[in-house]
Amino acid sequence: MERSERDPGFRARLLADAKREINAEFGIDIPDGHSIEVHESDKYHSHLVIPPASPISEEEREAARTGAASLSFLKRTMHDPAPPRRPFTTEFLNHGSEKIRRPTELLPLARSAIRKGLDFLNFAIDDRGAWPCIRYNIADDKIPRHYERPAFVSAYCHLALRGSGEPLAQDICARTQDYIVELMEYPGLWRYYRHLPQDLDSTTTCSLVIADHPWIRFGGNVPRILSNRDENGRFLTWLLALGEPDVTAKFRIEADPVVNANVIALLGDCPETRPAQAWLEKILTNGKIADSSKWYPDTVAVCYSVARAIALVGPVLDHLISPLAQIIKTSRDEYGHFDHVLQTAQAVSALAAIGELEGLDDIACQTENLLRHQFEDGAWPELLAFGDQKLMWGSVGQIGHASEAMTTAFCIEALECLTRVLEIYTTSSQNQVAC
Numbered sequence: 001m002e003r004s005e006r007d008p009g010f011r012a013r014l015l016a017d018a019k020r021e022i023n024a025e026f027g028i029d030i031p032d033g034h035s036i037e038v039h040e041s042d043k044y045h046s047h048l049v050i051p052p053a054s055p056i057s058e059e060e061r062e063a064a065r066t067g068a069a070s071l072s073f074l075k076r077t078m079h080d081p082a083p084p085r086r087p088f089t090t091e092f093l094n095h096g097s098e099k100i101r102r103p104t105e106l107l108p109l110a111r112s113a114i115r116k117g118l119d120f121l122n123f124a125i126d127d128r129g130a131w132p133c134i135r136y137n138i139a140d141d142k143i144p145r146h147y148e149r150p151a152f153v154s155a156y157c158h159l160a161l162r163g164s165g166e167p168l169a170q171d172i173c174a175r176t177q178d179y180i181v182e183l184m185e186y187p188g189l190w191r192y193y194r195h196l197p198q199d200l201d202s203t204t205t206c207s208l209v210i211a212d213h214p215w216i217r218f219g220g221n222v223p224r225i226l227s228n229r230d231e232n233g234r235f236l237t238w239l240l241a242l243g244e245p246d247v248t249a250k251f252r253i254e255a256d257p258v259v260n261a262n263v264i265a266l267l268g269d270c271p272e273t274r275p276a277q278a279w280l281e282k283i284l285t286n287g288k289i290a291d292s293s294k295w296y297p298d299t300v301a302v303c304y305s306v307a308r309a310i311a312l313v314g315p316v317l318d319h320l321i322s323p324l325a326q327i328i329k330t331s332r333d334e335y336g337h338f339d340h341v342l343q344t345a346q347a348v349s350a351l352a353a354i355g356e357l358e359g360l361d362d363i364a365c366q367t368e369n370l371l372r373h374q375f376e377d378g379a380w381p382e383l384l385a386f387g388d389q390k391l392m393w394g395s396v397g398q399i400g401h402a403s404e405a406m407t408t409a410f411c412i413e414a415l416e417c418l419t420r421v422l423e424i425y426t427t428s429s430q431n432q433v434a435c
Contacts, residue, residue: 120378129175188221233275307350352417
């Protein structure tokens with residue numbers, strides 16, 4: 001708009017072909033299937049732009065007013081029952097005493113495991129591009145498990161998978177993007193359940209996935225995000241519309257470090273995110289990261305999201321690298337193992353994101369650990385990815401969210417990071433032999 005006021009030539013080209021001109025002048029690649037219309041107002045013509053109609057009906061809004069206590073409404077959000085969890089071991093075999101194969105041997109095995117995992121995901125994700133997530137009660141295994149397919153889970157897994165150079169991974173990511181766009185609400189907001197308010201965790205992760213969509217690229221959701229801060233400048237989890245019933249007040253912990261890390265990853269370094277940056281730094285340096293999140297079950301899971309923010313924002317957050325790496329590395333046991341394979345995957349990916357993945361012996365060991373826990377069909381075990389662990393939901397109990405597909409996405413991400421190092425070593429070894 002500013003450019004069109006001072007540059008008549010740009011103004012004319014914008015009116016003639018907005019998509020082409022925006023791409024040519026600003027490098028913004030508007031996705032296929034999304035059109036942009038530019039209207040020029042004058043004294044005799046005004047253009048009133050109204051937002052799209054809400055996908056949630058008035059009947060659904062009324063049903064949601066009792067929040068999580070409205071079990072009949074909750075049941076309508078459930079897609080289908082989930083099967084029992086497949087048996088698996090969370091322990092790493094022989095506690096590290098087993099013989100570790102050489103990097104040249106591990107490299108083809110890791111690449112094969114990645115492709116097997118992608119084959120599994122290709123069938124696990126539905127035709128719309130939605131990733132499955134299983135909701136269950138941790139404290140009571142008699143409460144039925146059921147599948148969910150919220151946009152947040154698809155975004156969470158897409159961010160893990162998109163670094164893979166495998167063609168099938170890119171195809172899965174493209175399908176996931178379509179699903180996330182399908183569930184987007186104006187002007188670029190998402191919610192986990194239809195009976196819950198919009199939230200910043202869903203909104204930020206989904207926005208990172210479809211960053212080139214004009215609603216996101218032009219910052220349509222930024223005012224809502226920035227308005228959702230507490231008196232200390234930390235970003236709050238739930239986005240409550242004017243007049244919307246606050247169904248989350250009884251069980252929420254608003255300022256979550258993962259949510260704040262995701263906001264920083266999306267908005268970058270700016271005055272509005274610096275209080276959140278300072279808060280994350282305080283948590284990391286004071287050793288208070290354990291139990292700092294309501295929704296993420298362990299220290300490694302929190303560090304994983306913080307590492308992504310550091311990687312995306314750049315040098316301004318480099319001072320967080322050392323304390324974050326130290327926290328992750330000291331989360332291992334005496335044998336160098338994490339509690340389970342999902343923690344291993346997220347720890348490896350976090351260290352790789354901040355440039356702290358080092359030590360060939362450790363890289364080989366973690367690669368072995370990931371390979372040992374893969375099922376024959378290419379999946380990795382269903383392990384708690386996120387969920388309320390603090391009984392803040394009253395009588396509903398401890399809620400867990402997980403699926404084999406989710407664990408598989410994170411294990412593929414980690415193996416991609418590890419294979420890059422193994423490839424460098426293998427190439428170097430081959431060159432030495434040739435010489």
